[in-house]
Structures are given as C-alpha cells and as structure tokens.
Amino acid sequence: MSTTDFSQFPPIAFIGGGNMASAIIGGLIRQGVLASRIMVVEPYEPQRAVLLQQFGINALPAADGSLASAQVVVWAVKPQTFKDAAASVAAFTGHALHLSVAAGIRSSSIATWAANEHIVRAMPNTPALVGQGMTALFARQGVTPAQQALAEQIIGTTGQFIWVQQESQLDAVTALSGSGPAYVFYFLEAMQQAGVEMGLPAEQALQLAIGTFTGASQLAAQSSEPPAVLRERVTSKGGTTFAALESMRGSHMGAHFIAAMKAAEKRAVELGDEFGA
Ligand SMILES: NC(=O)C1=CN([C@@H]2O[C@H](COP(=O)(O)OP(=O)(O)OC[C@H]3O[C@@H](n4cnc5c(N)ncnc54)[C@H](OP(=O)(O)O)[C@@H]3O)[C@@H](O)[C@H]2O)C=CC1
Numbered sequence: 319m320s321t322t323d324f325s326q327f328p329p330i331a332f333i334g335g336g337n338m339a340s341a342i343i344g345g346l347i348r349q350g351v352l353a354s355r356i357m358v359v360e361p362y363e364p365q366r367a368v369l370l371q372q373f374g375i376n377a378l379p380a381a382d383g384s385l386a387s388a389q390v391v392v393w394a395v396k397p398q399t400f401k402d403a404a405a406s407v408a409a410f411t412g413h414a415l416h417l418s419v420a421a422g423i424r425s426s427s428i429a430t431w432a433a434n435e436h437i438v439r440a441m442p443n444t445p446a447l448v449g450q451g452m453t454a455l456f457a458r459q460g461v462t463p464a465q466q467a468l469a470e471q472i473i474g475t476t477g478q479f480i481w482v483q484q485e486s487q488l489d490a491v492t493a494l495s496g497s498g499p500a501y502v503f504y505f506l507e508a509m510q511q512a513g514v515e516m517g518l519p520a521e522q523a524l525q526l527a528i529g530t531f532t533g534a535s536q537l538a539a540q541s542s543e544p545p546a547v548l549r550e551r552v553t554s555k556g557g558t559t560f561a562a563l564e565s566m567r568g569s570h571m572g573a574h575f576i577a578a579m580k581a582a583e584k585r586a587v588e589l590g591d592e593f594g595a
Pocket residue numbers: 333334335336337338339359360361362365394395396397399402403419420421441442443444496497
C-alpha cells in the first residue's frame with residue numbers, strides 16, 4: 319500500500335466508539351479512508367447514532383464475524399472494560415494488528431486476551447480531534463516493521479507521534495501528554511477567572527488566555543532556546559511577571575504540579591495492575 323493512498327486502507331475495526339475512537343476515525347476519514355472500511359463495536363445506542371450521523375458508520379452493538387476482515391483492531395474502550403470487551407472480540411481477530419489506546423493496560427495483558435503478539439500501544443490525546451494530537455507509540459516484540467508503519471499511518475492522521483522504547487514509559491506519557499490537555503484547560507479556566515476578577519469580560523479573558531497558550535507554545539516550538547530562557551525574556555527586573563512568578567514560587571506551584579503529574583503516572587500503573595490479565 320502506498321503511504322498516501324488512504325482510499326486503499328485495509329479494513330479496520332474499532333472496539334469502543336467514544337471520544338478517542340471518534341478522534342482517530344475523524345483523522346482517517348479526513349485523509350480519505352472510506353467509511354465502509356471502518357467497523358466499530360459500540361454497545362451504547364446513542365453513541366452509535368452519533369457515529370452514523372458524524373461519519374456515516376453503522377456501528378455494531380456487539381462483536382460478530384464481520385470483524386474477521388479487519389487487518390487492524392483499535393482498542394478504544396476504558397481500561398476497566400477491556401478484558402470483557404476482548405472476551406467477545408478475540409475469536410474473530412487473532413490474525414490482526416492490535417492497536418490499543420487504553421491507559422495502563424499492558425501489552426502482555428492484551429497478548430493474553432487477544433491470543434496475539436502483534437500489539438502496538440498508543441497514548442494519544444484529545445487535540446487529535448482537530449488534527450493536533452500528540453501520541454507516543456510502543457511496539458511489542460513480534461510487531462513487524464510493516465505493522466509499525468501501519469500504526470504510524472493511523473496515528474499520523476491525528477497529529478504528531480513519537481516511539482518509546484520501554485513500555486513503562488507510556489505511563490509517564492499518559493501523565494504528561496495523555497492527561498495534559500486537561501491541565502491546559504485547567505490553567506485556561508484559572509486565567510479566565512483571574513481576568514474576570516480583574517475586570518475583563520469573560521469572553522475577552524478567555525480569548526487572551528487561549529491566544530497566549532497558542533502563541534507561547536508556537537514560540538517554544540520554533541525557538542532554539544529552552545523554555546527557561548524564554549521565561550526569563552518575559553520577566554523584566556522588578557516588573558509584573560517577576561511578581562507573579564514569585565507568588566507561584568512562594569506557594570510551591572511547580573512542586574505541586576510535578577506531584578500531580580506523578581499521581582497520574584501512579585494511577586496508570588494501578589490501572590494496569592487492577593484491570594490487566
Ligand atoms: N479521553 C482521553 O483524553 C484519552 C483516552 N485514552 C484512552 O482511550 C480509551 C477510551 O477513552 P474514551 O474514548 O475517552 O472513553 P469513552 O467512554 O468516550 O469511549 C469508550 C466507549 O466504549 C464503549 N464500550 C464499553 N464497553 C464496550 C464493549 N464491551 N465493547 C465495545 N465498546 C464498549 C463505551 O460505551 P459505554 O459508555 O456504554 O460504556 C464507550 O462508548 C480509554 O482506555 C482511555 O484510557 C487515551 C488517551 C486520551
């Protein structure tokens with residue numbers, strides 16, 4: 319298959335048709351994958367209606383033999399339901415590449431449930447919905463270079479990706495970029511609230527906050543300087559930024575933030591322990 323000819327993309331099945339599946343399906347369809355090549359198993363009727371309306375996909379309420387044609391199975395169920403979902407799907411998909419986006423669930427568990435060693439784990443994030451996703455991928459031993467390329471093609475439709483060499487690093491990725499959009503939205507909320515408390519209209523405060531995140535991210539991406547240097551350039555001696563940063567240091571905001579991310583990583587490990595094979 320040519321790397322660009324998405325109209326010839328092999329049949330692909332999604333197990334779970336919620337937020338993350340929709341983000342990836344949207345990316346595939348934007349690139350020209352035919353909706354008729356995409357199968358989805360989604361037990362929740364209202365969500366099946368959304369998939370039909372958004373993508374023209376008639377999702378299945380439960381796994382059936384039609385899944386046997388899938389060359390790739392994308393696991394987009396919650397970690398808590400992965401094992402049950404796998405029990406009804408595995409009989410049809412033994413030969414496929416299994417691509418899981420579930421937080422915490424290790425490839426050894428998936429290999430047991432799917433009776434298959436061809437497993438790539440991905441940790442995407444919700445900006446994938448607008449083609450700005452940031453994903454880390456990990457390939458279990460036994461995944462062929464062609465299957466790695468297939469996983470890259472799928473995830474590449476949603477934004478950028480990197481490969482990690484150790485599976486445990488995916489838990490750190492989950493805490494950083496997987497959950498990360500929620501931290502950004504949390505900061506946006508706080509910046510908007512502060513703006514309002516200081517007298518700005520809510521819409522203007524939000525516009526200023528979002529524009530600042532976008533601009534600062536672009537500056538960091540395009541600059542050869544590390545973020546600390548870029549921060550110092552904003553911080554005039556005896557000025558306003560210095561006052562804000564001193565307040566943040568005084569309340570140990572950086573340490574609290576790092577502790578919060580480590581809590582997310584710990585939860586990813588727990589999910590693997592609790593809900594894995
Ligand atoms: N949201 C995010 O930002 C990110 C999520 N992830 C991972 O993606 C996975 C999915 O998350 P997300 O899309 O947010 O969750 P959603 O709840 O939006 O989607 C999961 C879907 O799977 C359905 N489902 C439940 N049981 C089964 C089953 N047996 N077979 C098929 N489908 C089933 C659910 O239906 P019902 O609602 O009826 O249970 C639901 O619609 C998770 O494992 C999460 O860790 C990874 C990175 C980021």
